[in-house]
Amino acid sequence: MLPKFDYVSAQEALQVVQSGHRVYVQGSAQTPHHLLHALAQQKDRLQDVELIFITVQGDIEMDKPEYAGHFRINCLFVSDSVRTAVNEGRADFIPCFLSDIPDLFRSVLPIDVALVQVSPPDQHGYCSMGASVDIARTAVNTAKYIIAQVNPSVPRTHGDGMVHVSRFTHLVWHEQHLPEVDYGAKTGPAERRIGEIIAGMIDDGSTIQMGIGTIPDAVLKCLNNHKDLGVHTEMFSDGVIPLIENDVINNKRKRIHPNKTVTAFAIGTNQLYHYIHDNPSIVFLDIDYVNDPHVIRRNPRVIAINSAIEVDITGQVCSDSIGTMQYSGIGGQMDFMRGAALSEGGKPIIAITSRTAKGLPRIVPYLKQGAGVVTTRGHIHYVVTEYGIAYLWGKNLRQRAHALINIAHPDDREMLEKECWERFKQFS
Numbered sequence: 001m002l003p004k005f006d007y008v009s010a011q012e013a014l015q016v017v018q019s020g021h022r023v024y025v026q027g028s029a030q031t032p033h034h035l036l037h038a039l040a041q042q043k044d045r046l047q048d049v050e051l052i053f054i055t056v057q058g059d060i061e062m063d064k065p066e067y068a069g070h071f072r073i074n075c076l077f078v079s080d081s082v083r084t085a086v087n088e089g090r091a092d093f094i095p096c097f098l099s100d101i102p103d104l105f106r107s108v109l110p111i112d113v114a115l116v117q118v119s120p121p122d123q124h125g126y127c128s129m130g131a132s133v134d135i136a137r138t139a140v141n142t143a144k145y146i147i148a149q150v151n152p153s154v155p156r157t158h159g160d161g162m163v164h165v166s167r168f169t170h171l172v173w174h175e176q177h178l179p180e181v182d183y184g185a186k187t188g189p190a191e192r193r194i195g196e197i198i199a200g201m202i203d204d205g206s207t208i209q210m211g212i213g214t215i216p217d218a219v220l221k222c223l224n225n226h227k228d229l230g231v232h233t234e235m236f237s238d239g240v241i242p243l244i245e246n247d248v249i250n251n252k253r254k255r256i257h258p259n260k261t262v263t264a265f266a267i268g269t270n271q272l273y274h275y276i277h278d279n280p281s282i283v284f285l286d287i288d289y290v291n292d293p294h295v296i297r298r299n300p301r302v303i304a305i306n307s308a309i310e311v312d313i314t315g316q317v318c319s320d321s322i323g324t325m326q327y328s329g330i331g332g333q334m335d336f337m338r339g340a341a342l343s344e345g346g347k348p349i350i351a352i353t354s355r356t357a358k359g360l361p362r363i364v365p366y367l368k369q370g371a372g373v374v375t376t377r378g379h380i381h382y383v384v385t386e387y388g389i390a391y392l393w394g395k396n397l398r399q400r401a402h403a404l405i406n407i408a409h410p411d412d413r414e415m416l417e418k419e420c421w422e423r424f425k426q427f428s
Contacts, residue, residue: 005121005125005165005166005168005171006171007150007171007172007173008170008171008172009038009172010034010035010038010039010149010172010174011038011041011042012170013035013147013169013170013171013172014035014038014039014042014147016113016145016147016169016170017039017042017046017049017112017113018046018112019045019046019047019048019049020047020048020049021049021050021112021113022050022052022109022110022111022112022113023039023049023050023051023052023111023112023113023114023115024052024053024105024111024113024114024115024136024139024143025051025052025053025056025060025115026053026114026115026116026117026129026132026136026139027053027054027055027056027057027079027132027134027136028054028055028056028057028131028132028134028235028265028266028267029057029130029131029132029178029179029265029266029267029268029273030116030117030129030130030131030132030136030154030178031056031057031058031060031117031179032115032116032117032149033058033059033060033176034149034172034174034176035115035117035147035149035172036060036061036062036115037061039062039071039115040061040062040067040071043062043067043070043071044070046070046071047069047070048069048070048072049070049071049072050071050072050073050074051071051072051073051074051075052073052074052075052076052109052111053075053076053077054075054076054077054079054098054101054134054135054329054331055077055079056075056079056081056082057079057081057179057181057267058081058179059081060081060082063081063082063084063085063090063091064085065090068090072091072092073085073086073090073091073092074091074092074093074094075091075092075093075094075329076093076094076096076098076101076135076329077098077328077329077330077331078093078320078326078327078328078329079328083326083327086326087325087326093326093329095320095329095330095372096329096330097291097330097332097334097335098134098135098234098287098291098330098331098332098335099287099288099290099291099292099293099332099335100288101135101138101287101288102135102137102138102286102287102288103288105135105138105139105142106138106142110142111139111142111143111144112143112144112145113143113144113145113146113147114136114139114140114143114145114146114147115147115149116129116136116139116140116146116147116148116149116163117129117130117148117149117150117151117154118130118148118149118150118151118154118163119150119151119152119154119155119156120150120152121150121165122156125164125165125166126162126163126164126165127148127150127162127163127164127165127168128154128155128156128157128161128162128163129154129157129161129162129163129284130154130155130156130157130161130178130273131154131155131157131178131265131266131267131272131273131276131284132265132266132267133157133159133160133161133264133265133284133285133286133287134234134264134265134286134287134290135287136161137160137161137286137287138286138287138288140163140167145169146163146167146168146169147168147169147170147172148163148168148170148171148172149172149174150171150172150173150174151174151175151176152175153175153176153177153178153273154178155273155274155276155277155278156277156278157276157277157278157279157282157283157284158278158279158280158282158283158284159283159284159285160283160284160285160286161284177270178270178273179267180268180269180270181237181267181268181269182238182268182269183212183213183214183216183217183237183238183239183268184214184217184218184221184238184239186214187214187217187218187221188214189386190353190354190385190386191214191215191218191353191386192218192221192222193386194215194218194219194351194352194353194384194385194386195215195218195219195220195221195222196222197384197386197388197389198219198222198303198305198349198351198384199219199222199223199226201303201347201349201382201384201389202223202226202229202303202347203301203345204226204227204228204229205227205228205229205230205253205300205301206229206230206301206302206303206345207229207230207231207232207253207254207299207300207301207302207303207343208229208230208231208232208233208302208303208305209231209232209233209234209296209302209303209304209305209306209336209340210233210235210236210237210239210305211235211305211306211307211331211332211333211336212235212307212331213307215305215307215351215352215353216237216239216305216307216351217237217238217239219305219351220239220240220243221239223243223248224242224243224246224248226248227248228250228252228253229243229248229249229250229251230249230250230251230252230253230254230258230261230299231249231251231261231262231263232254232256232257232262232290232296232299232302233262233263233290233336234263234264234265234287234290234291234331234332234335234336235263235264235265235266235267236261236263236266237266237267237268237272238268238269238271238272240261241271241272241275244261244281249261251281253300254299255298255299255300256295256298256299257283259281260281260282260283261281261282261283262283262285262290263282263283263284263285263290264284264285264286264287264290264291265284266284287332291332291335291336291339292335292339293335293336293338293339293342294339294342295339296335296336296338296339296340296342296343297339297340297342297343297346298343299343300343300344300345300346301343301344301345301346301347302336302339302340302343302346302347303340303346303347303349304336304337304339304340304346304347304348304349305349305351306319306333306336306337306348306349306350306351306375307319307350307351307352308350308352308362308374308375309321309322309327309362309371310352310361310362310363310364310367310368310371311350311352311362311363311364311383311404312363312364312365312366312367313363313364313365313397313400313401313404313405313416313419313420313423314377314397314400314401315377315380315383315392315400315404316367316373316375316376316377316380317350317373317374317375317376317380318367318368318371318372318373318374319331319333319372319374319375320372320374321370321371321372322368322371323368323369323370323371324369324370324371330372330374333374333375334374334375334379336348337350337375337379337380337381338379341379341381341393347381347382348379348380348381348382349381349382349383349384350375350380350382350383350384351383351384351385352383352384352385353385353386354385354386354387354407354408354409354412355409355412361408361409361412361415361416362385363383363385363404363405363407363408363409363412363416364416365415365416365419365420365423377392377400380392380393381393383404383407384407385407385408385409387406387407387408387409387410388406388407389407390403390404390406390407391403392404397424398420398424401416401420401423401424402420404416405417405420
């Protein structure tokens with residue numbers, strides 16, 4: 001028998017939030033805006049409420065100066081929504097591997113209240129956490145109180161995202177469209193060339209992981225002639241749809257989860273949300289499993305494709321900050337870089353355009369002062385720009401510098417050669 005459940009208003013449901021609580025907010029496409037805006041309206045009764053999450057989409061309200069003292073954001077990844085607040089000192093950032101966050105919730109960062117957005121319950125009383133299972137699974141498992149924004153636009157996804165309606169403290173009905181992102185819309189000539197180069201590095205039967213951004217999408221567009229690819233990734237977007245439909249991605253050569261596309265979250269357009277709805281070929285699993293390097297390595301020929309802000313000539317990779325300005329976070333880059341390196345025939349790839357949109361070099365003599373190193377020079381293997389491939393693993397510092405200069409923008413190479421000479425007293 002389906003358990004009885006009643007919907008309440010957001011204002012009533014949020015009365016469980018008290019001063020000093022730590023409140024988890026589900027993110028990405030599942031950001032529960034209705035609950036967040038209702039919570040913002042209760043600021044006058046609340047002090048020192050900590051909001052913790054990875055990426056969130058859209059205006060979350062409580063990052064504004066007028067909420068200081070009432071709410072404090074303590075994010076595990078810096079997304080567009082909170083970047084200004086973090087860099088102005090009104091919010092904080094916790095550097096952490098994405099795969100480690102569930103352990104943080106179980107130990108040093110226990111959750112008082114979890115705010116999530118789910119599908120309506122099915123005939124058995126189960127709701128789906130939709131396109132964002134990732135760290136939400138552990139947050140729901142461990143939180144003292146769980147408030148669910150129930151939205152019929154949320155896709156019902158297969159895997160670890162099912163939550164029985166009896167687990168929720170309160171249910172709030174609110175219909176809204178999920179936020180959309182089109183990563184393919186900004187692809188330029190340099191990204192397309194990088195996509196072609198990386199596609200040439202991928203053997204048939206490989207298992208691929210794609211980070212966030214235009215370059216991973218450009219790679220996917222160049223894989224139409226490949227065969228029997230698999231996907232084991234922390235996230236994906238619309239670019240995988242035509243490859244699955246054309247049997248390029250069929251997952252049949254994977255050793256773990258064969259015949260299934262494995263992910264922890266997805267974000268893209270409405271086409272993507274409709275595609276993952278009740279799609280049994282795609283499973284959304286807990287992030288501490290998906291991003292575990294020991295799990296990742298079990299598939300052969302894992303190709304991990306991730307981006308960066310800048311790479312120095314010794315192979316240090318800054319992916320989360322521009323100098324001291326926090327731009328994003330550690331995320332799952334190192335989880336997959338290490339997992340791919342340990343995989344039989346795997347290739348961990350950092351893919352960057354040789355210059356930024358403002359014409360500044362991405363391959364640099366030294367990282368900017370205050371820059372964070374996400375992938376260390378001990379973990380780096382491949383760096384790809386539109387000018388080619390630099391293979392750094394096993395190379396000494398001078399050899400690395402030489403390889404990276406060869407794929408830098410031609411107008412930056414003379415400067416880099418001079419800096420290389422000053423540092424190493426020889427160039428090649």
